[in-house]
Amino acid sequence: METGQNGNPRPLWNIVVVSAIAAGIQFGWALQLSLLTPYVQTLGVPHVWAAFIWLCGPISGLLVQPIVGYSSDNCTSRIGRRRPFIAAGACFVAVAVFFIVFAKDIGHRAGDSLDNPTKPRAVAIFVTGFWILDVANNMLQGPCRAFLADLSGDDHKRMRIANGWFSFFMAIGNVLGYAAGSFSNLHKLLPFTETTACDVYCANLKTCFLIDIVFLMSVTITAITTVKETPLTTKDALDGDEGKSSGAFIGELGTAFKTLKKPMWILLLVTCLNCIAWFPFLLYDTDWMGVEVYGGNVKGSANEQKLYDQGVRAGALGLMINSIVLAFTSLGLEPVSRLIGGVKNLWGLVNLILAACLAGTVGITKAAEGWRRKLGPQILTAPPTHVKGSALALFGLLGIPLAVTFSIPFALASIYCSDAGGGQGLSLGVLNLSIVIPQMIISLVSGPLDAAFGGGNFRPLCWALLWLPPAHCWQSLRSPIPKTNSPSTLEPLWLDTIRLY
Template structure:
């Protein structure tokens, strides 16, 4: 019989106020989202610049969903059973940050590394080796950053008591928006002109160096500020002890997920299917929208003579795309703060407000005018679909940017609504008496009047276990559509743009110019992928509407 283990010690966060403690606890999210933002903005045009075809590039982005599907459950099990003196989450977070930062540097300086090893002879073998090293670096970054994300989310759950979970999720969402804004803002600036060649001679190289420092720095701050409880062998059983049997671990987790998937309650299943269809639409938008905006600018706004010049086209397209994403992320950031004030959340249906008597009539009237969260979620689906149906018609940088920024509001709702609805369902399934305590990640709690952060809470332990299973299943329904999106984009790119990118690959660009062909003519293949995503979003709206009848 294996020994029982128990969590010992007391969890704590440095800081003299609740806001400071929340910021420190979620600070690592800034580095995570900054890195994701740089990858989404620059890696697609970077791979095209290396000579990879668009159809092959789309296959590279299997790394994201594959790492989320494989790494997060495995890392979760490893962390849960870790007996490190530093805690269960922080050692893996720091190890992941070191791997991410190293691989980012390899990614940014791939050509130089290959040139130093085999020589820069310009041969096909050298170019292929450069592409292989770049793709391997992207996969390593995605796998390692998913490990950080998994542990960072668990750290919030482990450290905060049950009554502070909602506030922790809200601050995590805010740090996410801040990270995106900083990342897209940095990408939209000409860093080579601003900083000189000290960090690299191209925009992409400098951003990979900055991202490497950001992921290391922000993760270090969170790990320094948080003290975890430690898992230790326990001679006594009890509620805090966990049996660690030889046949438990990943197989047990897989069995739990499988059995729960087969017995999902109807409302939970409806939420998951709405998430599934919506993410078929979100995947091409998140990974290709900046390249689409940049290519639209290159095709329609740049004079024909400038398209074959020796300028840093990769940097130009990246900066143009980042400028659009900066506006988009600002819209999302504003929405993340103010949408919860304009939408009646599910909690409002069970919580009776007691406004001042003099203002009761006005406030009750305004509250009745608010749409409920389900209506807002459906509206977000339809707003995204309407914008992306127009994507193939965008013929200028301005029109593409406007369409992209219109999706900022749906994205803010998409980051809020599924978690809110599933949180309420999990509370009901776990026998919670107050459904209004469900986590709403974009708004701070109105009930938490105490300013301190209790270090531990033993209440609702069964609820915590239940939420982990169901939110893990929601992550599966978020991840699987990304494989479908990759498959769709691969077919579209192979049919519409089967060769190497004429906008970004120098040899293809020069060959087209020599033959007198227009560089980048015809319908943009990425715009077609966005159009297909809009059709999927209509299905998501239909699935979301089913929740009213369940």
């Protein structure tokens, strides 16, 4: 089997190049989070039903990532175990983006009326593309993280560094995606994107996603052509760790759950509770800025629509600030965790920061509503500077706990898997279940909760806040500290990387 796969680690530049794929993945994910919730409402999908479209992601993650992880653990392709899935995932992303960005154009040609606010054909095409995109993202991200674990060998420190670099490049992708989403004239780079059925907002979204495809393909091709894998032979698959179970996916997955140790179960529970708290904000952050903070309405008057658009773009700016903080935090996680007593204390601390930020959304919402009441319903204007500044500061502060969420659970899962001698792909697929199940819960309950209390994003955000206390308690009191086979350091990620060269 190849060096770096359950053995000695590969060169650090291999880890950095493979981690860079995360920038391409997250570029598209940032565009999804910042632009697609408002976009589906322009297709005529009511706000209360928009959440159900996001069920595509968790359902595909629930099914696809464990299957892809298991399949990549046992893949005997001549180009390696992980690279075939990474290449296929990138191609499917390109197909999905075509359906998403040209949904209005195809729907119009198929019979959607420009005068009808509801465009059923465009919605059907969009949802099809959205499903394909989520499947493709799972085909990409799971094998990428498993590939990084393979390249790290049995070195726990290198696994932490690999996940730190992956988190860093996710932040870079976020910055690029949110920056692209915040520009209102980006469509002028590709004039053909604006059509009869596709207005300026739609053309901007189309341009952003087309740029993302070029970027994703560039980093993916670079990674799969420069970082080599030694193919897994049929004998290795039968005799190695990957062949110990029955060989059937369901049996392998069942065996994985039966043999999970207590540390992994606690990791799954804490990650699940943590994600229930995260997802309402991640799904509705830009819509929250447009509706609750700016007082806009995507289906209201021209002035209300203008305010909503300003709020969405301010939200994209906030997410870009969030990603910059995320990038710098990712570089310093290793020394900070040592200074405050380890990963357990760090994760507990950032949960408190997350709780404070979610509580802050309540205060900002109430301040914006109070400002509008003071002006009266006849005056439609953007919120005052202190409200906008507080909202942007909240976005930035949330970058700290997000850096931990993007790296520590995956690093711990890789370490626990390495200690147990299991397949990295399947173990990360199991961890993914604790991420997608919360997404399904949020997608199912936020719409009815939204409708029951009169619309908006305020109640789902408050509901999310309720899940942080149990997550914090379980993490702080019950989460074990993994043993490490690497010496402790107080070096930042970039310096640790240089020293490991």
